[in-house]
Structure formats: structure tokens, C-alpha cells
Amino acid sequence: MNTTPVRPVQTIIFALLVIGLIALALGGYLTPLSRLVLNPVVSAQTWLSVRFQALQNTIAAPQDLARLRQRNSEMEAEVSRMQTEIIVLKQQISETRVLSALVDFARVQPENRYLAATVIGRDPSPFLEYVIINRGSDDGLRRGMPVVTQQGLVGRIAAVTADAARVQLITDPASTINVKLEPSGAQAVIRGEVSGEISLAMIPQSAPVEIGDLILTSGLGGNYPTNILVGQVTGVRRRETDLFQSASVQPVVDFNQLEIVLIITNFRPVDISPLVPTPSAP
Amino acid sequence: MAIWIAIPILGILLILQTVVASQITLIHGTTDLVMIAVIAWSLQKRVRTAWQWGIIGGFMVGIVSALPFVVPLISYLIVVFLAHKLRQRVWHIPIFAMFVTTFLGTLISQAIAVISLRFLGTALPLREVVLLITLPSLILNLLLAAPAYFLFGDLAKWVYPEELQV
Numbered sequence: 001m002n003t004t005p006v007r008p009v010q011t012i013i014f015a016l017l018v019i020g021l022i023a024l025a026l027g028g029y030l031t032p033l034s035r036l037v038l039n040p041v042v043s044a045q046t047w048l049s050v051r052f053q054a055l056q057n058t059i060a061a062p063q064d065l066a067r068l069r070q071r072n073s074e075m076e077a078e079v080s081r082m083q084t085e086i087i088v089l090k091q092q093i094s095e096t097r098v099l100s101a102l103v104d105f106a107r108v109q110p111e112n113r114y115l116a117a118t119v120i121g122r123d124p125s126p127f128l129e130y131v132i133i134n135r136g137s138d139d140g141l142r143r144g145m146p147v148v149t150q151q152g153l154v155g156r157i158a159a160v161t162a163d164a165a166r167v168q169l170i171t172d173p174a175s176t177i178n179v180k181l182e183p184s185g186a187q188a189v190i191r192g193e194v195s196g197e198i199s200l201a202m203i204p205q206s207a208p209v210e211i212g213d214l215i216l217t218s219g220l221g222g223n224y225p226t227n228i229l230v231g232q233v234t235g236v237r238r239r240e241t242d243l244f245q246s247a248s249v250q251p252v253v254d255f256n257q258l259e260i261v262l263i264i265t266n267f268r269p270v271d272i273s274p275l276v277p278t279p280s281a282p
Numbered sequence: 283m284a285i286w287i288a289i290p291i292l293g294i295l296l297i298l299q300t301v302v303a304s305q306i307t308l309i310h311g312t313t314d315l316v317m318i319a320v321i322a323w324s325l326q327k328r329v330r331t332a333w334q335w336g337i338i339g340g341f342m343v344g345i346v347s348a349l350p351f352v353v354p355l356i357s358y359l360i361v362v363f364l365a366h367k368l369r370q371r372v373w374h375i376p377i378f379a380m381f382v383t384t385f386l387g388t389l390i391s392q393a394i395a396v397i398s399l400r401f402l403g404t405a406l407p408l409r410e411v412v413l414l415i416t417l418p419s420l421i422l423n424l425l426l427a428a429p430a431y432f433l434f435g436d437l438a439k440w441v442y443p444e445e446l447q448v
Contacts, residue, residue, distance in 0.1 A: 122305065
């Protein structure tokens with residue numbers, strides 16, 4: 001039997017079929033057929049892939065969850081750190097504003113030398129209006145030096161240690177300051193009160209006092225420099241039967257918000273007690 | 283040890299007083315943390331160092347405050363004396379003794395302060411003092427009295443542990 005010629009014929013026919021299919025495919029004639037065949041395959045593959053991915057996620061979820069939690073904690077910590085930084089920066093901005101205002105104030109009065117200090121506490125007694133600052137004798141402070149802010153008069157140093165000082169505010173009940181009114185120039189006295197306010201006393205009856213008049217230090221008595229702003233008149237009390245007028249005053253400084261103050265270090269209070277006449281002994 | 287721990291505890295309370303409590307005012311009254319601590323400590327049953335705490339507290343406040351140095355010292359010693367007397371009389375309701383001592387202690391310490399300032403030439407109007415300072419300070423001190431009593435009760439138990447009888 002002779003089979004040898006069949007094999008080559010089969011091979012040729014198979015090759016021709018393949019070439020034909022390829023040609024048809026390249027020509028795009030097999031596209032509908034391929035769509036019919038491939039669509040179910042793709043659907044099956046998608047179905048299987050989704051389920052396999054779900055299974056994979058379920059297995060990997062604890063790790064992912066732990067990673068996500070850790071990452072979440074890290075980000076929360078970073079947010080907290082940034083929020084703290086924002087608060088610190090805002091505080092610095094506020095301090096910079098205050099210091100800038102104080103520097104401007106110092107520039108306006110170049111004859112004075114100033115030292116800045118931070119208010120670190122208040123007197124524990126509710127009857128006294130004192131603050132404690134973080135500068136002392138080591139910084140050149142002495143008892144009696146005036147203390148101001150860029151707004152106006154705060155008080156004067158009452159006691160000093162090496163690193164701290166106690167400042168008597170002008171609102172202290174024991175505080176009395178010789179002042180003058182603008183524009184009249186009348187002399188008067190500012191006194192502190194228990195309520196933490198200040199009042200103007202001993203205004204001569206003949207002196208014209210109006211609401212809105214400015215109150216400045218007069219320099220009398222030698223305890224304060226001249227022309228430091230103290231406050232503004234907000235109300236006048238005048239009775240013909242009284243020796244003096246009195247007035248209520250709005251201080252220019254907000255004593256509840258004192259943070260940074262300036263001490264005038266080149267001012268020495270004058271001790272005038274030797275000049276005060278004493279009653280002669282009988 | 284009971285004397286030595288007075289220094290950091292009263293020191294911290296004094297710092298809190300000057301930095302925080304003096305700015306938290308009711309009208310113009312403030313709380314006196316050091317005095318409340320001294321009273322709470324003095325009223326504890328096991329405590330034997332109440333006088334020392336009064337002296338240390340008065341000494342610390344006298345240094346910081348612009349009041350005459352002896353004023354807080356005398357005030358706190360009177361308060362300790364009051365606490366001792368009340369502890370003996372009201373031993374079965376110690377928290378009541380705490381309130382009474384705080385009330386009387388506030389009145390006495392502020393009266394001493396006002397009288398000393400008057401001697402020094404600062405006359406404070408009595409009506410304003412009572413309405414603006416004393417009554418609000420009383421309220422604030424009484425609010426803190428109970429928590430302070432229990433806190434210092436725990437401190438006393440730690441400093442003076444109860445002896446077990448076998």
C-alpha cells in the first residue's frame with residue numbers, strides 16, 4: 001500500500017487553511033466570529049477574576065487594614081503636630097505685633113531707654129494690683145522705675161529681686177500719680193480703686209474739664225517722667241460745695257491683657273522727702 | 283517627709299495662684315489655693331504637720347505678695363488653729379468642718395489684709411470690699427473646698443499609711 005503521497009497533501013491542505021484563516025483575520029472578516037467566541041470567554045474570565053480578587057482582598061485585608069490604621073495614626077499625629085505648630089506660630093505672630101508696637105513706641109521717644117519684660121504673674125491678693133515681670137536687678141532694674149506699654153502708663157517697679165520684679169499698677173488702691181489734663185493743663189491726681197479702675201481727683205474747681213480730655217503725667221513729685229499718656233476723661237463730677245472736682249477715667253492700657261511691658265531704665269525717681277517741710281517741734 | 287512635700291506642693295499651688303487663679307476672677311474676687319490646701323491638710327485625721335504647712339504656705343505667699351510679709355503668715359496660722367479646733371468638734375462630719383473653716387478662713391484672712399492695708403495708709407471702702415472681693419472670693423473658695431479635702435485626704439493616706447494590726 002502506498003501512503004506517502006497522502007501525508008504531504010494533508011499538510012498542504014492544513015497549511016492552506018491556516019494561511020486562509022490568517023488572511024481572513026487580517027482582512028477583518030473573522031471579527032464577528034471572534035466576537036462570538038471570545039465574549040463568553042471574556043465574561044467567564046471577568047467573573048473568575050472578580051471573585052479571585054475578592055478572595056485575595058479578604059486574605060490581604062487584615063494587613064491592609066493594619067497598614068491603613070497605622071497610616072491613619074501617623075497622619076493624625078502629623079495633623080496634631082501641625083495644629084500645635086500653628087498655635088505656636090500664631091502666638092509668635094501676636095508677640096511680634098506687640099514687640100513691633102513697643103519698638104515703634106521706643107523710637108518715638110528716643111530720649112528714654114527701654115527694657116522689655118514679660119508679665120509672668122499677678123499678686124495673689126485680690127486687694128492689690130501688682131504684676132510680676134521676668135526681669136530683675138541682674139538686668140539693671142531698680143525700684144521706682146516707670147513701666148509703660150506702647151499705649152501708655154502701666155505703673156512702676158515696687159520691688160526687685162535678681163531675676164524678677166513686682167510692678168505696682170496705676171489701678172492699685174495705694175497708687176497716686178500726679179497728672180495734668182490736656183488741653184486745659186489743669187493739675188490733678190490719679191488714684192487707683194478697689195474695683196480695678198482709676199479716678200481723677202483734686203481737680204481745681206476753676207479748671208475746665210471736658211469728657212474726652214487726655215490725661216498725661218505731669219512729672220510733679222518726681223516719680224514719673226512727664227507727658228506719658230495715662231487715660232481719657234469719661235465723666236466729670238462737679239459740685240459747688242466741694243473743694244475739688246473729680247472725674248472718672250478710662251485708662252489707655254488694658255490691664256487684663258498685659259503681656260509685655262517696657263521699663264524706662266534711664267529714669268530715676270526723685271526723692272523729695274528732704275524738701276517736704278516737717279512740723280517744727282514745740 | 284510630710285514637711286518636705288509641703289514645699290513643692292505649696293510652691294506649685296502658689297505658681298498656679300499667681301499665673302492662673304489670679305486671672306480667673308468672679309467680679310474682683312479670687313480663690314486662695316494655698317490657704318485651701320493648708321486647711322484641707324490640717325483637717326486630715328492623721329496629719330501632724332499642719333502648723334508647718336501653715337508656716338511654709340504663709341512664708342511663700344508673703345514673699346510673692348505685696349502685702350506685708352507677716353499678713354499671710356498670721357492668716358494661715360489662724361486658719362490652722364481654726365481647723366484644729368473644728369476637727370475636734372466636728373470630727374464625724376469632716377467635710378462640714380472643711381466648709382466652715384474655708385468660710386471663716388476667707389473672712390479672717392481678708393479682714394487681716396484690709397486692716398493691715400489701712401494701717402499702711404490705704405483705706406479701702408468696706409462696702410466695695412465686701413461686695414466686689416470678699417463675697418465672690420468666698421464662693422470661689424467654697425467651690426474648691428470639697429475637691430481639695432478629698433485630694434489631700436488621699437495625700438494624707440499616702441504620707442501616713444495606715445498601720446495594720448496583726
